[in-house]
Amino acid sequence: MTTTMTHDCLLYTRHGAEGVAEITFNRPALMNALDLDMAAAFAEAATMAANDPQVRVLVVTGRGTSFMSGGDIHAFHRLLSAPAGERRDYFCRLMDFTHQAVTALRRMEKPVIAGIHGTAAGPGIGITLACDLVVASDKAVFQMAYGPLGTTPDAGATHSLPRLVGARRAAELSLLDRRLTALEALELGLVNRICPAPMLAEETRCVARKLAGGAAAASGRTKRLLYLSLEHNFQQQLAAERETFLAAIDSAEFAEGITAFVERRRPYFGNT
Template sequence: MTQEHTVDTTAITTGNGTDSGTGTDAEAVVRRLYTALADGDRDTLDAILDPDFVGVLAAGMPGGVGGEHRGAEAMRRDGWGGIGRHFAARAEPDRIDALADGRLLVSGHYRGRGRRGGAELEAAFTHVVTVTGGRLTRLEQLTDTARWAAAAPPYTTLDVRAADGVGTLRLNRPDRHNAVDRMLGAEFARAVDAVAADPAVRAVVLTGGDRVFCVGGDVELFTGCAPEELPRVLREVTDLFHPTVERLSTMDAPVVAAVHGAAAGMGLALVCAADVVVAAEDAVFTTAYGGIGLTADGGLSWTLPRLVGLRRAQELFLTGRRLTAAEALEWGLVTRVVPAAEVDTVAREYATAIADGPTQAFGAVRRLLRRSSESDLHTHLAEEQRSVVEAGRSHDLVEGTRALAERRRPRFTGS
């Protein structure tokens, strides 16, 4: 199953604001942007966004979308797409004014509401937009992020908490064995965005509770719709789930999975996205896709062979074999197997120790390890050099070297 990133058609919509702008070609390009976002018009976005477009969303925006998004695709996927996953809102520009430096100032209001039970949203905004050579090269957003946070929908399928540097994401659909439906997919995306953007979260525990981890996609998604609707449903689910798996795999905070019971399909993909996996003795692992006629998703066809090898991955996908916890340990799929009563404690111990470490360095190592099997040695050495030079700018390196010289334990801050 392939993934296509699209702009959510209900994410941002133009209003009927008054036109007090200059009527220049640049203003026309800006108006085309709002119309294209409203229509989900990928072709127009490709035409008007410079490939090196930079979008800067206000710090503190819910769902972790605040900050800089470099590249048109990153802004579509993580910026505007992130807003659309959590809000049904429209941008109603009231004015477009030319600034002295040639940029355009767009001012107006966002109006809408948080999705899935969220509150009503009304928040003023300004966008400072740069147009160069007929294409948008930069957009900077200012808005009242407190109003966005107040409108964000509550979690209904997750328990999310953070304490002492450790964020905990607990899948909470016990009646459906934590099967992933649209709601859980959207809420999980928001939760991962939030912990990834929170500098106070320096490790994450991912769990499904003490009975089952996650059995994969909810079959009611498929049985509850007409056959001709299945491709659309599958695209919607993966549009939510795939960017989340990527964010989970590449954020700075390492992930510890605590696995009870079954981890199947999407659940197994989440296990493979983690850095440390603590499994109960009664845990089982299976791909499960072949049993209902599907292919892999959640990056599982990419991560699984890198963990267990191609031949073993082929066996798991083609036969539907269920691995016991002991077999998963032998194959390198999990880090440690413990009695069920000890899983949460051991996972917390791992996460607490990791949270005390140099978080930015850990994040860089996570990304280097993920890329290691797809680059040659020369390329990877260059990546390591860039990474270690960047680490040289961190406060944690200063603290680590000072602690070594003073023969004490370092007190890392993750910065």
């Protein structure tokens, strides 16, 4: 069964039989530029996916020619003439909703895949980095795009970027506003795989279906361990690994995986 939540600026679709949900940014005429309404809808959809036990994998993508071209600069420009309090309230809410969404992506114990086409810039970079796997079109481009606007990065980019590419390269991308092609992003480790633009949607869904057919609880715990490793020392990480492994041994997933190995067949996890 397919269920859909529709906003003017965002679509949320859950394919029940597959266990895959999709968040699609839906402002194609504006290259999916992020405004307050989209940020609020994004936070709602990400939280919904995180809390839905039927969702085993989440895909984040965009309609039109871009994933997300950045913030809605025209909306920001209109706010320049607004009272300072009103302007501050708008941006506080914009960032709070955006940060709620990327926190949900990072913390949900299920894989999140970004399907990137066209431009990923500004908050689009932070959102991309908050996902666990990234499939990019060969036409995709990546750019921080904050410095020329006289502002600083958000959506968690300054946390994720140095950890992925190192401090020097993160400084180059942020301070010099270097624009990356899909191939350059792949070489730096920002992207997992590249495919021809017409194949992006199917390639992304293929990865999602593969993950959804796997051991969902184990994937979620593995994701949590990987991110905990950024905060833990070695002994703390060993303790976390011990805890999660022991949590798995009484699960239906563990029983199916071990039995399938012994019986020399592929495991079927279904909704275990």
